[in-house]
Amino acid sequence: MFSPRASRARRRAAWTLVAAYAALVAYMSLRRFGSSPIDRAIDHVGRAYFHLPAYAGLAGLLVLTLRTKGSLLRRSGWAFLIATGYGWALEVAQMAAPTRSFNVQGLLFDAAGAAAGALAGLAYTAWRTRKGTPASAPTHTS
Numbered sequence: 001m002f003s004p005r006a007s008r009a010r011r012r013a014a015w016t017l018v019a020a021y022a023a024l025v026a027y028m029s030l031r032r033f034g035s036s037p038i039d040r041a042i043d044h045v046g047r048a049y050f051h052l053p054a055y056a057g058l059a060g061l062l063v064l065t066l067r068t069k070g071s072l073l074r075r076s077g078w079a080f081l082i083a084t085g086y087g088w089a090l091e092v093a094q095m096a097a098p099t100r101s102f103n104v105q106g107l108l109f110d111a112a113g114a115a116a117g118a119l120a121g122l123a124y125t126a127w128r129t130r131k132g133t134p135a136s137a138p139t140h141t142s
Contacts, residue, residue, distance in 0.1 A: 014065045021061055022086060025054050029090040033099040048105045051087065055113030056120065059083035063121025072129075076122040083114035 028050075033039055042050065062079035087110030094100035 011065075014061075018058075018061050018065050021058060025058060025086075026090055028054070030093060030097050030100065032097070048103060048109045051106055051109035052113040052116065055083050055087050055110045056117030058086065059114040059117030060121040060124075061117075063118055063125060072122060072125055075125075076118040079121060080114045080118035083117065084111045087111070087114065 033043075033047075059079045059082075062082055063076050066075050066078055066082075068075045068078055088107055091102055091106045091110065094106075095102045
């Protein structure tokens with residue numbers, strides 16, 4: 001069994017990971033978009049399509065990190081709302097970025113990615129719980 005201090009440390013580490021991931025998403029969303037080979041490749045695919053995995057990852061991490069009263073479905077709902085709201089806030093912030101612009105398609109892809117991530121987090125957590133190991137508890141083998 002892990003001590004309460006170790007538990008707090010794991011929770012802090014989990015929230016640090018969520019914050020770092022969110023900061024990376026913000027950086028990628030607001031950085032100056034240029035003509036580098038990577039930027040041209042992203043433009044060729046379509047910038048909005050990168051919103052799907054970005055916000056799926058954020059919502060999935062939130063499902064695993066959030067602690068809410070109530071059901072796992074409620075936690076997944078909060079993860080979806082937080083990830084979608086964050087994406088929409090960044091989409092609005094892009095209006096002030098020199099090489100970016102507000103895009104309704106980006107809003108839709110933010111929400112779709114967040115929904116996919118919240119559902120994946122829900123499924124994973126339900127599977128781990130059914131298996132007998134809560135998703136938030138680390139596996140320990142010695």
